[in-house]
Amino acid sequence: MLARTLGYGLNGVNGFEVKVEVYLSGGMMALEVVGLPDASVKESRDRVRAAIQNSGYTMPVGRLTVNLAPADMKKEGPAFDLPIALGILMASRQLDMQDLTRVLTLGELSLDGTLHPVRGALPVVIAAKQQGIADIILPQENAPEVDCIQGIRVYPAKSLDAVVQHLKGRTPIPAQEQRTYENFLETAQVAMDMSQVKGQAGARRALEVAAAGGHNMLMIGVPGSGKTMLARCLPGILPPLTFEEALETTRIHSISGRLMPGSGLMVTRPFCAPHHSASVASLIGGGPNARPGGVSMAHNGVLFLDELPEFSRPALEALRQPLEDGVVSVTRVQHQAQYQASIMLVASMNPCPCGYYGSKTKQCRCSAHEIRRYLDRVSGPLLDRIDIQIEVDAVPVQEINQAAPAESSAQVRARVTQARKRQQERYRKDGIHCNAQLDARLSKKYCELDAASAQILHMAVERMGMSMRAYGRVLKVARTLADLRGAERIETADVAEAIQYRSLDGKYWR
Amino acid sequence: MKPYALGRRGEAEAEAYLQALGMRTLARRYRGGDGELDLVMEDGERIVFVEVKASARGEAGDGMCRVTPAKQKRIIHAASAFLLEREWMERPARFDVVEITAAGLRHVPCAFEASAWD
Numbered sequence: 001m002l003a004r005t006l007g008y009g010l011n012g013v014n015g016f017e018v019k020v021e022v023y024l025s026g027g028m029m030a031l032e033v034v035g036l037p038d039a040s041v042k043e044s045r046d047r048v049r050a051a052i053q054n055s056g057y058t059m060p061v062g063r064l065t066v067n068l069a070p071a072d073m074k075k076e077g078p079a080f081d082l083p084i085a086l087g088i089l090m091a092s093r094q095l096d097m098q099d100l101t102r103v104l105t106l107g108e109l110s111l112d113g114t115l116h117p118v119r120g121a122l123p124v125v126i127a128a129k130q131q132g133i134a135d136i137i138l139p140q141e142n143a144p145e146v147d148c149i150q151g152i153r154v155y156p157a158k159s160l161d162a163v164v165q166h167l168k169g170r171t172p173i174p175a176q177e178q179r180t181y182e183n184f185l186e187t188a189q190v191a192m193d194m195s196q197v198k199g200q201a202g203a204r205r206a207l208e209v210a211a212a213g214g215h216n217m218l219m220i221g222v223p224g225s226g227k228t229m230l231a232r233c234l235p236g237i238l239p240p241l242t243f244e245e246a247l248e249t250t251r252i253h254s255i256s257g258r259l260m261p262g263s264g265l266m267v268t269r270p271f272c273a274p275h276h277s278a279s280v281a282s283l284i285g286g287g288p289n290a291r292p293g294g295v296s297m298a299h300n301g302v303l304f305l306d307e308l309p310e311f312s313r314p315a316l317e318a319l320r321q322p323l324e325d326g327v328v329s330v331t332r333v334q335h336q337a338q339y340q341a342s343i344m345l346v347a348s349m350n351p352c353p354c355g356y357y358g359s360k361t362k363q364c365r366c367s368a369h370e371i372r373r374y375l376d377r378v379s380g381p382l383l384d385r386i387d388i389q390i391e392v393d394a395v396p397v398q399e400i401n402q403a404a405p406a407e408s409s410a411q412v413r414a415r416v417t418q419a420r421k422r423q424q425e426r427y428r429k430d431g432i433h434c435n436a437q438l439d440a441r442l443s444k445k446y447c448e449l450d451a452a453s454a455q456i457l458h459m460a461v462e463r464m465g466m467s468m469r470a471y472g473r474v475l476k477v478a479r480t481l482a483d484l485r486g487a488e489r490i491e492t493a494d495v496a497e498a499i500q501y502r503s504l505d506g507k508y509w510r
Numbered sequence: 511m512k513p514y515a516l517g518r519r520g521e522a523e524a525e526a527y528l529q530a531l532g533m534r535t536l537a538r539r540y541r542g543g544d545g546e547l548d549l550v551m552e553d554g555e556r557i558v559f560v561e562v563k564a565s566a567r568g569e570a571g572d573g574m575c576r577v578t579p580a581k582q583k584r585i586i587h588a589a590s591a592f593l594l595e596r597e598w599m600e601r602p603a604r605f606d607v608v609e610i611t612a613a614g615l616r617h618v619p620c621a622f623e624a625s626a627w628d
Contacts, residue, residue: 030625
């Protein structure tokens with residue numbers, strides 16, 4: 001007796017179809033799984049056997065061969081428990097069907113037959129939908145994760161028996177109501193609001209500019225000046241994720257197994273703050289299964305590197321490529337995967353080892369040589385990719401106690417969103433979507449200066465010894481400043497402000 | 511009682527029990543393929559290979575514990591030889607254990623399987 005069911009495997013962020021064939025023949029009682037299963041799939045034998053018996057069914061006597069096709073792709077994870085168990089029940093006529101390949105079934109079985117949630121349900125369901133599969137049975141804890149996909153019927157199941165009763169038509173499981181993206185946006189919440197930041201007018205402004213143009217940002221300041229707090233505000237002032245962006249981000253989190261159980265689509269931009277001891281593999285992605293790293297977890301959001309010079313040099317240098325391309329390829333012997341990594345990089349650091357170089361309140365104890373060495377841990381090529389650099393000084397006590405409430409994130413976000421809209425409109429034909437992505441050719445086209453502005457910029461270049469690359473950065477930031485004003489033309493004031501965001505070049509890295 | 515006699519008596523007891531369940535005896539103390547089968551029964555279409563573990567003392571479960579993986583392997587080899595000899599390779603077959611201890615007789619159907627060891 002041969003039965004067929006349908007499961008899905010994961011390869012990077014993409015799901016692939018796995019036909020599960022179960023053949024019950026005569027011979028000595030046995031259950032064998034073939035088709036390149038890894039250890040966790042082989043273990044499903046024992047779970048499936050117990051689950052079938054504890055759900056009131058019997059293991060058939062005879063030889064059971066389970067084949068996972070295509071046989072040349074490595075299958076991992078316990079998500080094949082459910083299709084295997086159903087296949088066994090079908091092959092032994094306890095469930096009167098032979099072909100269940102139009103219904104995707106996913107789920108890990110517990111020994112008592114209840115279904116446990118699996119990793120990567122979202123990418124699997126997306127792939128299945130693309131292949132034309134419209135009916136999906138999965139563990140009920142995974143159901144909220146996929147309720148954002150339209151055009152499919154999702155049946156959240158509690159146990160193996162519930163699935164069998166559903167398939168027999170005795171107690172059909174009602175299909176879950178799929179939600180539209182607008183429903184989700186209402187649930188968005190942000191960790192830190194701008195209204196909680198006291199003082200720091202300059203830094204607030206820089207943050208807004210960075211958000212408006214998608215510029216990477218570096219904050220240098222004494223300990224306790226609020227750099228981390230400022231960075232945490234950033235996801236809240238960025239425009240809300242679009243549906244496509246939310247899907248991309250959620251599927252990366254889904255396959256890394258870091259989605260909270262029961263949580264649906266991620267609508268808040270991710271904020272990823274790895275500790276400075278992070279290895280290359282943890283930042284970029286890696287491990288034997290080529291799992292995504294920090295840059296991909298922060299996809300469409302913010303990667304915050306606190307204490308930038310403390311990160312290992314190889315880890316920082318490895319960031320250069322994803323910063324440029326917005327995507328990383330992780331290659332290991334067994335696996336190869338490509339993960340999106342379109343991020344805003346926000347870094348913070350102290351100006352010197354003791355932390356007080358340039359402080360107005362405390363004396364720095366470091367020698368010139370020590371400071372030099374500390375700053376040099378951050379390489380030039382990385383700094384080159386950071387458009388906005390600002391100094392953050394400690395807030396005076398009087399300002400902290402001042403009662404005047406600061407502007408909230410929502411107010412700032414409204415302006416940022418407007419500026420982003422202008423950019424998307426302008427670059428629609430150029431294949432980019434924000435000012436930070438302008439290359440030399442495009443910035444010549446879109447960042448035209450009038451005579452007075454050009455003169456200011458030339459003066460700055462001469463006085464501050466600015467490099468040509470820095471010159472290009474200033475133009476881009478000036479473009480963003482004009483967009484924030486809602487103006488098409490860049491004015492002298494924009495250029496002057498943009499120059500300020502490069503002034504640290506001259507002060508620290510000469 | 512001597513162990514040998516105890517074993518023989520246990521096997522007879524087990525056979526009577528299984529026959530009462532409706533099984534038919536195909537072979538007793540079958541030897542082949544480097545192993546031995548205490549009882550080979552027929553349960554409808556199915557072949558049932560039975561390992562009998564009898565002891566004068568002991569609690570429930572003691573007999574089961576004595577059917578170690580190594581012992582199971584020998585039983586599986588003997589069972590293959592039996593099925594080959596009769597040209598019954600296509601008939602569904604299972605492995606049962608019957609233990610007889612101070613706590614009484616216990617029959618464990620499908621006690622183990624012939625899956626590859628890994």
